[in-house]
Amino acid sequence: MPAAEPVPAPEHVAVIGAGMVGLATAWFLQERGVRVTVLDRVGVAAGASWGNAGWLTPGITTPLPEPAVLRYGLRALLSPSSPVYVPPRADPRLLRFLTSFARHSTQSKWRAAMAAYIPMNRRAFEAYDALTAGGVGSETYEAKSFMAAYRTEAERSVLLDELGHIRAAGQEIEFDVLTGAEAREVEPSLADAVGAAIRLHGQRFVNPGQYMHGLAEAVRARGATIVTGADVVDVRDEGGAVRVVTADGADDRYDATVLATGTWLGVLARRYGVRTVVQAGRGYSFSVPIEHLPAGPVYFPAQRVACTPLGDRLRVAGMMEFRSAEAPLDPRRIRAITEAARPLLRGADLDARTDEWVGSRPCTPDGLPLIGRTGSPRVFAAGGHGMWGITLGPLTGELLAEQITTGRQPAELRPFDPLR
Numbered sequence: 166m167p168a169a170e171p172v173p174a175p176e177h178v179a180v181i182g183a184g185m186v187g188l189a190t191a192w193f194l195q196e197r198g199v200r201v202t203v204l205d206r207v208g209v210a211a212g213a214s215w216g217n218a219g220w221l222t223p224g225i226t227t228p229l230p231e232p233a234v235l236r237y238g239l240r241a242l243l244s245p246s247s248p249v250y251v252p253p254r255a256d257p258r259l260l261r262f263l264t265s266f267a268r269h270s271t272q273s274k275w276r277a278a279m280a281a282y283i284p285m286n287r288r289a290f291e292a293y294d295a296l297t298a299g300g301v302g303s304e305t306y307e308a309k310s311f312m313a314a315y316r317t318e319a320e321r322s323v324l325l326d327e328l329g330h331i332r333a334a335g336q337e338i339e340f341d342v343l344t345g346a347e348a349r350e351v352e353p354s355l356a357d358a359v360g361a362a363i364r365l366h367g368q369r370f371v372n373p374g375q376y377m378h379g380l381a382e383a384v385r386a387r388g389a390t391i392v393t394g395a396d397v398v399d400v401r402d403e404g405g406a407v408r409v410v411t412a413d414g415a416d417d418r419y420d421a422t423v424l425a426t427g428t429w430l431g432v433l434a435r436r437y438g439v440r441t442v443v444q445a446g447r448g449y450s451f452s453v454p455i456e457h458l459p460a461g462p463v464y465f466p467a468q469r470v471a472c473t474p475l476g477d478r479l480r481v482a483g484m485m486e487f488r489s490a491e492a493p494l495d496p497r498r499i500r501a502i503t504e505a506a507r508p509l510l511r512g513a514d515l516d517a518r519t520d521e522w523v524g525s526r527p528c529t530p531d532g533l534p535l536i537g538r539t540g541s542p543r544v545f546a547a548g549g550h551g552m553w554g555i556t557l558g559p560l561t562g563e564l565l566a567e568q569i570t571t572g573r574q575p576a577e578l579r580p581f582d583p584l585r
């Protein structure tokens with residue numbers, strides 16, 4: 166496919182995938198006057214965009230591969246109760262991913278990837294505000310407190326070091342260093358076992374399921390059809406149009422298409438030159454009642470457990486399980502999160518769990534998303550955000566819509582070129 170082939174701005178675009186990234190792209194395309202059809206093989210927020218922690222935290226949005234992963238070591242990865250899990254019999258594709266991931270877990274690679282994130286992080290809230298100003302009814306909440314809590318000061322030093330690196334890289338983040346007692350005064354839901362904490366400022370959160378349905382409603386209200394049960398099995402650039410074929414035999418033509426299929430991005434994108442592996446980094450969540458609902462997210466970094474107040478319950482999320490997105494929910498992981506959180510939360514009934522869920526973070530070995538034109542001028546990729554697709558989904562949609570309609574790659578997207 167010739168790289169410089171000029172194509173007119175598309176009038177009708179098919180967005181495949183109704184997660185945060187797909188729906189935000191659809192909305193910002195509509196903002197630019199483009200007609201959109203969204204197709205999802207299940208429905209709105211059927212993938213990772215439902216049961217995640219809902220943090221909008223550009224202040225700590227950093228590349229996943231980092232030197233601590235290497236220090237953490239393979240031994241920890243192989244234990245079923247470890248917060249990061251790799252099956253003992255990894256297939257060759259997963260081994261390739263892990264080898265490349267380890268190669269990217271160096272200080273200098275982290276710094277380079279961080280430099281790519283910073284311009285995105287700077288504009289992340291602006292894109293959310295544009296959605297709100299444009300009539301999207303879903304709410305975003307200021308995190309009145311955002312508490313990272315630890316048993317000991319020694320455990321806390323890991324995040325303090327990381328915050329130092331984040332600031333040195335040019336990312337703005339304000340925080341206070343608190344004792345356990347000071348943290349409990351702000352957040353009475355923390356148990357006595359918490360002996361040290363860091364309070365982050367200036368971050369937000371959403372109720373992801375609610376947010377996604379509000380966004381879907383706004384996209385529909387602007388005239389899009391969201392086709393559910395549409396399993397896209399083939400995307401064919403015929404020169405002048407793209408054919409999108411579904412498993413049930415629908416076969417329609419569009420001027421362009423956006424592949425926003427989350428952890429499954431590679432399936433349709435590979436034939437258009439996208440070689441970066443997108444691997445499922447599976448996470449689990451559930452929600453529980455709690456006496457004092459925290460005023461914002463609570464994070465237990467040593468246990469890798471993320472908690473978020475959603476309505477009148479607390480969502481508790483965690484685990485990074487590198488295995489097939491299709492594998493069933495493993496109840497041992499739910500138990501591991503429950504037991505990790507139990508000593509650290511006060512007044513939470515961790516045995517009254519509902520909404521037990523597993524979903525796949527779309528992870529790339531270099532920790533960078535894939536956003537932009539593929540080898541075809543009519544096929545665009547949008548995904549691979551790993552841990553940060555909720556924080557960066559709206560801005561991804563805004564910048565990609567600009568690229569699709571103008572033919573010019575916004576500077577922020579250069580490091581995320583899907584053909585890298």
Ligand SMILES: Cc1cc2nc3c(=O)[nH]c(=O)nc-3n(C[C@H](O)[C@H](O)[C@H](O)COP(=O)(O)OP(=O)(O)OC[C@H]3O[C@@H](n4cnc5c(N)ncnc54)[C@H](O)[C@@H]3O)c2cc1C
Binds near residue numbers: 182425
């Ligand atoms: C436990 C957990 C906690 C997290 N916490 C946060 C957080 O606090 N903040 C944050 O920013 N991020 C967080 N994330 C990451 C975030 O959830 C993801 O990065 C984001 O949801 C990815 O969105 P997406 O639209 O790319 O993919 P998805 O939401 O997975 O959507 C992809 C969609 O594509 C559809 N699809 C796939 N293949 C096809 C096909 N062939 N045809 C039709 N449809 C198809 C799927 O059905 C799905 O609906 C978390 C993730 C997990 C698992």
